[in-house]
Amino acid sequence: MTTHLEPSTGARSAPNGLDAGTRTALFETMVLCRTYEEAILREYHADKGPGFDIGKGLVPGEMHLSAGQEPVAAGVCAHLTTDDALTATHRPHHLAIAHGMDLRAMTAEIFGRETGLGRGRGGHMHLFDPATHFSCSGIIAEGYPPALGQAFAFQRAQTDRIAVAVTGEGAANQGGFHESLNLAARWSLPVVFVVEDNDWAISVPRDAATAIPSNADRAAAYGIPGERIEDNEVEAVYAAAQRAVGRARSGGGPSLIEVHTLRLWGHFEGDAQGYRPELAEVPSHDPIPRYEKELRESGVLDDDAVHRIRSTAADRVEDAIAYAKSSPLPDPASATSYVFA
Template identity: 55%
Template sequence: MAASAKVRLWMYQKMVTARLFEERLKLAYLEGKQPVFNMAKGPLPGEMHLASGQEPCAVGVCAHLRADDCVTAPHRAHHVAIAKNVDLRRMAAEIFGKATGLSGGRGGHMHLFDAAVNFSNSGIIAAGMGPAVGMALAAKLQGRDSIAISYIGEGAANQGAFHESLNLAAVWKAPVVFVIEDNAWGISVEKRESTAVERNSIRAQGYDMPGIFVPGNDADAVYEVAGAAIERARAGEGPTLIEIETHRLEGHFMGDAEKYRPPGEVARLQAIDPIPAYRQRLSASGVSAAELDAAETSARELVDDAIASARAAPTPIPADALTCVFI
């Protein structure tokens, strides 16, 4: 099923919101870290993984979801969180380590959790797959038609949790959709140097579930494939594995020198940036420049508000470090 004009404009706005949000995070992250890069300095110390270029993977799937559908995601997850309607103010505050954050500043950008829309992500590779299968099974046992989505990178397809989760999902006919964002790089290792098969989607055959590859980093194509997989899951027909060709415009983390990239690769990927390409496609389909500009303005206002709110938010009380922990 093709996306309606309204849904396509929603996808465009979400993609722009994700990109602008990460551009602002990038500026904040680099504060205090220049001219000599020191990961511990500035208002955002530690690692920072940006998803610029991978936005179609998020919107094409999440456009089909409800608040009661569960989503787990990996460390590079801002775009998915935004597409799943995670509270942007609280998410920004969490990333800035503020008391008003999703988890009071305890989790940071790799451990976001918003119970209101059933979203979570983890810095541990493939860690969200098992919980996604469990949440899908819970919905099935309770007689609900909600589903679970598990996002992973292509490197996670070589983890034991990947195979265990696919196997159990198939055995239980759990209403879960596994989404692989294949950006061709596992940190600094090319996929072809670490993975025995050309396409991870073919691994679905070993677990008796459909496996679909979506080329071109195309939001509309992702929407159509995801729609069929999600409809199948809601109907009680079991899991699906979707592999999406996508591109990472930034390094694995902020500060990554990216010496492993072949010469000219980044410039080539920037030339096929999915956001301006999608704007051109929408314009050619009859969406007015005024509508597209309004979507961009709305996205910028949301991001400006979230970042300003996060910077102004209070820092956690030191004693709170001893709360919300298991002993």
Template identity: 80%
Template structure:
């Protein structure tokens, strides 16, 4: 049973959410699947390009995509289920593992890929890289600092309300970041001011190499919502339709001026914390592939008559074409001129 997201109770009960969404229209279920496939296809392409020239051995500084890389394979249901209820007028602040939310929120694939490759045509003209994507066209941002996205989401939500709009902010973080001060300060202020924010916690069970059970005193971060008098719910089993159902309530609550909500999703990090992570700390690695949410959801939709071989092929071909176009665009784009290193860092020509 899911928690009600009405404003009736000052301190709502926090319970688990099981499988939901069986009454979704077929076109919505297909759209969720398409978003998940596009996100995974993108991550597989970045994985390929990232590792293509890191040898001999593994040199994190070499190649077309130097530096750290945090990929979101396995966490697609969270982004697809939440972003299905948003428009590009709504704001999303994501984590250092941001690509699935960027894809689901409609960030331009070409510009995002070029930014990841450090090219002048990227979202930040190649200055930010994959952990610092910023897209004012879709009000999307992310950061490599843990829990950093929560306070800016409050600022945007406050601005949206002051302007008299029904726009909302979605703030995403991992379960490890729920132990940070910024997490608790943000929940407190959002609740106090009844800001239109949806807080999302992706519980992939690992804060880098530390298990959630070894770092967090509560079994579910959704329980912490009650301490701030806001609704909290945990979605189990990485279920995209259950995420969609709970996000519908939380988004509607925020748009109606009823204040913030928190959704925690039990999700899955299929690959390492970063590329090159040997993952020797994970005793469950052998079972991870069998928990992949995309083939599981695909089978569910096949059984419901939503998908068949032809539709699956079309979805995957479309995703591949879009992603490979973005990769080709990035590779063909110029690298920034080193003499312009300070350009676009500070605002220029602004009135005093």
């Protein structure tokens, strides 16, 4: 459960009208996402040596972390309930957390344990959670078409539930992206498309792969609204998502939001990132210290509030890590269980 703190005396609303409680909640979500990934980073690298053996350790295999992209998750998911569907990418943890996924079950899945969401069979790129209608995949743009199916079901049932499909800017050049926008527009489906532009499609800069500066401009080709948020600004994401979600819930159809966000760490853990000329400057663009500074200057947060938020996040995360470590590994004899054939 997220703890909403009372704002400090003298707290001022943001220029966009957001109250102190909402701004605090956005910060709490961002801190929880980052705290979680810092812990996963620690556990992932703890036993990969000597050298770096991707197959070793408590968390074997690849690991894609989303540090720096927290404003997208916090700003978008603030408008969703767990009855809404969310499809994500191979870099999914921030979105899963912001959408309310159980930290213990998610962590156990990442550690390959029997108590995980998929009984330890899927790992961190394949988190499927019926309780929060969340799914993700390692296939580029894969989440867009399933979101259409979910949105179509919600529309047919005459509910106000919506689907949100998140992908990276590299996936905006995939056929699945364009086919999904076209069909969603044609059927006026209650879906919000979100593009996380972190500048790098693995190691390829967006300007080398994409013909236009903003994927939000592509929305016009399908007759739907498109909006790009610069500077990884969580309150701007919140406002854009509020408009798009409101449109989808009211029967107005789909929208596209692109957020110019930031990948603080490598494409995967072990990525040397020699392709990034701006790497030395990246930490200075971290959105969490920047937002904390803004909220302190506005009187929304003080030292005690920040300490409580960070301590609460750390307690929740360490509880989930301990739960995963103490959970049993799947019995090798059950390798053919839970499959279609």
